[in-house]
Amino acid sequence: MIRSALLLLAALALLLFAGCATTPASGPRYDSSAVADVFERYITASGGRATLAGAQTLFVEEDVVSERDGARISYTVLRCSTTAGLFSLCTTFAEPGGITDMAFNGEVGWRRNAALGFSFLSPAECQSLAAIFNPQRAVRVSYSYRRQMRLPDSVVHGRACHTLLLTPNSGTAETWHFDAVTGQLLRIESPGLTPEQSVALEFDDYRIVDGQIYPFVERRFEAGTVTTTTRKVVRFNRDFPDTRANPSFTELTEAAEADRILNRYAASLGDLQALASFTSRYMESVLENKSSGTKTVTRLTIKRPNRVLVEEETPGIGLSARGYDGTTGWSANEVEGYRELTGLELAQFLGSADLYANARLPASAQLRRLLPATEVSGHPVNVLALATMQGPLGTFYFSKENGRLLRVDGIATSGTHSSVPMQVEFSDFRLVDGVIFPFVITATNPAMRLVTTVTSLQHNVPVDDAIFRPRREDE
Amino acid sequence: MRGRTTRWLLPWFCSVVLCAAAPASSADAAAETTPAPATTAELDWPTMRQRTFDEVWITVNESYFDPTFGGVDWAAVRTEFAARLPDVADKAALRLLLQQMLGELKRSHFGIVPREAAVFTPAERARIGTIGAEFTALADGVYVFRVHPDSPAARAGVHVGDAVTRVNETVLAELDARLTEYGMPPARRRHHLTWAVTTWTRAAVGTEFTLGLRAPDGTERSVQLATAPHPGEWSEPVGNFPAEPLEFESVREADGTGYLRLNVFAVPLMRPLRAFVRQLPADAGLILDLRANPGGLTAMAPGITGLLVSHDVSLGRMRLREGELGFPAYAQKHHFDGPVAVLIDGASASTSEILAAGLQGLGRARLFGETSAGAALPSAFKQLPTGDLFQYAIGDVQTIKGETIEGHGVVPDVPVASTPAQLAAGEDPVLAAARAWIAAEHAARETPPASAVATAPAASP
Numbered sequence: 056m057i058r059s060a061l062l063l064l065a066a067l068a069l070l071l072f073a074g075c076a077t078t079p080a081s082g083p084r085y086d087s088s089a090v091a092d093v094f095e096r097y098i099t100a101s102g103g104r105a106t107l108a109g110a111q112t113l114f115v116e117e118d119v120v121s122e123r124d125g126a127r128i129s130y131t132v133l134r135c136s137t138t139a140g141l142f143s144l145c146t147t148f149a150e151p152g153g154i155t156d157m158a159f160n161g162e163v164g165w166r167r168n169a170a171l172g173f174s175f176l177s178p179a180e181c182q183s184l185a186a187i188f189n190p191q192r193a194v195r196v197s198y199s200y201r202r203q204m205r206l207p208d209s210v211v212h213g214r215a216c217h218t219l220l221l222t223p224n225s226g227t228a229e230t231w232h233f234d235a236v237t238g239q240l241l242r243i244e245s246p247g248l249t250p251e252q253s254v255a256l257e258f259d260d261y262r263i264v265d266g267q268i269y270p271f272v273e274r275r276f277e278a279g280t281v282t283t284t285t286r287k288v289v290r291f292n293r294d295f296p297d298t299r300a301n302p303s304f305t306e307l308t309e310a311a312e313a314d315r316i317l318n319r320y321a322a323s324l325g326d327l328q329a330l331a332s333f334t335s336r337y338m339e340s341v342l343e344n345k346s347s348g349t350k351t352v353t354r355l356t357i358k359r360p361n362r363v364l365v366e367e368e369t370p371g372i373g374l375s376a377r378g379y380d381g382t383t384g385w386s387a388n389e390v391e392g393y394r395e396l397t398g399l400e401l402a403q404f405l406g407s408a409d410l411y412a413n414a415r416l417p418a419s420a421q422l423r424r425l426l427p428a429t430e431v432s433g434h435p436v437n438v439l440a441l442a443t444m445q446g447p448l449g450t451f452y453f454s455k456e457n458g459r460l461l462r463v464d465g466i467a468t469s470g471t472h473s474s475v476p477m478q479v480e481f482s483d484f485r486l487v488d489g490v491i492f493p494f495v496i497t498a499t500n501p502a503m504r505l506v507t508t509v510t511s512l513q514h515n516v517p518v519d520d521a522i523f524r525p526r527r528e529d530e
Numbered sequence: 531m532r533g534r535t536t537r538w539l540l541p542w543f544c545s546v547v548l549c550a551a552a553p554a555s556s557a558d559a560a561a562e563t564t565p566a567p568a569t570t571a572e573l574d575w576p577t578m579r580q581r582t583f584d585e586v587w588i589t590v591n592e593s594y595f596d597p598t599f600g601g602v603d604w605a606a607v608r609t610e611f612a613a614r615l616p617d618v619a620d621k622a623a624l625r626l627l628l629q630q631m632l633g634e635l636k637r638s639h640f641g642i643v644p645r646e647a648a649v650f651t652p653a654e655r656a657r658i659g660t661i662g663a664e665f666t667a668l669a670d671g672v673y674v675f676r677v678h679p680d681s682p683a684a685r686a687g688v689h690v691g692d693a694v695t696r697v698n699e700t701v702l703a704e705l706d707a708r709l710t711e712y713g714m715p716p717a718r719r720r721h722h723l724t725w726a727v728t729t730w731t732r733a734a735v736g737t738e739f740t741l742g743l744r745a746p747d748g749t750e751r752s753v754q755l756a757t758a759p760h761p762g763e764w765s766e767p768v769g770n771f772p773a774e775p776l777e778f779e780s781v782r783e784a785d786g787t788g789y790l791r792l793n794v795f796a797v798p799l800m801r802p803l804r805a806f807v808r809q810l811p812a813d814a815g816l817i818l819d820l821r822a823n824p825g826g827l828t829a830m831a832p833g834i835t836g837l838l839v840s841h842d843v844s845l846g847r848m849r850l851r852e853g854e855l856g857f858p859a860y861a862q863k864h865h866f867d868g869p870v871a872v873l874i875d876g877a878s879a880s881t882s883e884i885l886a887a888g889l890q891g892l893g894r895a896r897l898f899g900e901t902s903a904g905a906a907l908p909s910a911f912k913q914l915p916t917g918d919l920f921q922y923a924i925g926d927v928q929t930i931k932g933e934t935i936e937g938h939g940v941v942p943d944v945p946v947a948s949t950p951a952q953l954a955a956g957e958d959p960v961l962a963a964a965r966a967w968i969a970a971e972h973a974a975r976e977t978p979p980a981s982a983v984a985t986a987p988a989a990s991p
Contacts, residue, residue, distance in 0.1 A: 344769060345912075346593075346910040346912065346924070347768070347769040347770055347771065347910045347911060347912070348769030348770030348771075348911065348912065348913065349768060349769030349770075350769075369768070370766060370767070370768070371765065371766040371767050371768030371769070371771075371773075371797065372768055372797050372827075373797055389797050389800050389801065390797060390800050390827070390829050390830055390833035391829075391832070391833050391836055391860055391862075392804060392833075392836070392837075392862055393862075393863070394836070394860045394861075394862065394863075466853075467853075469855075469856070472844065472847070472855070472856025472857070472858045473853075473854065473855045473856045474853055474854060475850065475852070475853030475854070475855065476852045476853050500850065500851075500852055500853060501592050501593045501850065501851040501852050502593050502595070502850045502851060502852075502853075502910075502924040502925065503910075503924070
């Protein structure tokens, strides 16, 4: 699923500027003069120390487009930031997302969407965003990495580059490529904690703005998604508009409660390190359609980083299979024959390839609304309406007893064609390889009632990549 | 699974939503000729009766796509029919009561199928016999449309073009009059009568009955028939949807035109259909005969469409009580580009109508024949406490033009009505019209544009 670019940007910022303070602790830490030389040329290419030091505020208006396999999400961002670490963003998505404000007033950071909810920005998020939005970013980069090494020169898009390996206080080392002629930063590569988290950033279209030389085009490459940010307006030293209303007491208390509920949910999953360590999953289940009496045997195979195979066998209909081999998404069944999955349909399908999906909910739920507590199947539950900045995820019901997710009310979609409200309940929780999974999932809509019962679940099983390849027999 | 991400459930669900014409509706309940043997029940009869009644009423109450029930006071209907429950003594009477209650909705795809009339195992295939004749509705009645060689109908002297006047004691004209009084629209009436005759003549193997016939010259006669086993393949049951006898006909005509006919939409027919379409050359034409096809698996409509289009398209959408499901058709790599003619008649129903309307709306096919049944509500089947099957509509189909098929039917581009005399003479004016159109399409493609002649250079002096 394509996630908010800002969230991804924040994650990258965390990797790039981990441990960054708003003021340098004790001067630059260069491993060698070769490293220092690269940084100095970069600072010069950005406008020079004097100009950079004079930048106190930064105003940017930009358009962002995220694309993957033909699926496209676009939004606009207006942001203001100061060297003191204050910032204010206004992100506008198409409906139902609408406008989300993000801000940090020096004490607390938050996201607010009038319809979708409110949440805190974590201290790490505030720090990362403040760093990445810092008007003096170019001159402060060198303070953010505890280890800095010069690597052999490289080539990026035909341009010779000086290359540095920078290791933050936490996270994996990054490779930075600077144009050997101009000194401009062209590319950053971060392998991430998992292959799915590897990220590359590219910078282009440098222009002079208020004495600084600033990239007007930025591209981010992550797990098949390309996010292009095109800056329309960049200004330094504009007045910082303090127009965002500080959080109310109600917002603060409810956001704190939402955080508590989601943290408890994450804890209820079991051993998250074990979950992050899974390299494959094989699951068998039976999906019973109570409305029509059909019983479908489903076999799901997932292999890191992103291979997935779903086979479904229904008496009277036959075998249906969908898969992704890292390059091609495909579907094959008796009725449609063979076809390739693209765009939104592929993006939705690949969501099922995420071994870590269960744990991502707190991070994905950027906006939250606390709803009245109630009961699900006799169990007292806390209730949260969760959303991303693009729109609602659904209403989530968490057990008061143990934090587990017991029910979700949401919209089930298929490509752009279908949208069906569903109520999904989870039950029969079992511990498998250190992680808690529901073994019965009941999905209900007035027109249908679908009960999935897991019959087998294994992790880290050997999987031959050949099984994910397209089945083109009926092409 | 999170929030809006039950994605893997929806495509699968779409594939098992069924759009097959319902069995005889409530107005026809009196004409049912199949007695209902008593079931072995763990429940006492009053309890089973009540639970069955409740399940039917509640299912409609909760799942019917129209929360207003088309203006019907569904709660009042329950009160009215519940009051009659104590007098219902057996399954047959309960079936009749339920059919009448469902009939208040005046919609297709609501009905009760006796379990003993449904086929779920090979051993049960004897429950559905055949006389080897197919029927169609013309303007003034139900007519014999096709007689298979060496079938009970052929041996009994049933001829193409005969009008069906009576099945056992049921006089079709009287039934038609009752349906008219009941307010059933003409299109649905024609479909209902044809379906009723078809259903009655599919009785258990060995069932004897009398057909009243009228020849094209007006001569009336009666023939005695007994059903025989279906000679061909069967589909497999899909959940609570029973197995169906299959008929599939594929012919390459002398001019290269491909002719396809399938009697229902069932998965086993998809593979030979796909193979046939793929072997058609680009300069051929395709005739898809959906006459007397009552429907079947809804997903086959987009599946077949995918063989006929060069890019992904939509056939419309299905509106549920909450939400909607689309009918995306994904273009197949080896699709057919030539002209496509679709034949429909008053007995073309359900998935036949969805496919025909979809191809027509896309401009991909030209429709020939008569307005279809107007019975296109995707439905599901569930088993009742009595063991009978309950078919109930869960969605309403809207074409890509936003039009509803239910109650209206699909109007052909080229209306062609057969006459009994034409049927009797072995003529098929609908098929002939389709063939002529395909020939004209090919001729138009091969004829150079007129301007090329007009601008020919003058000869040099």
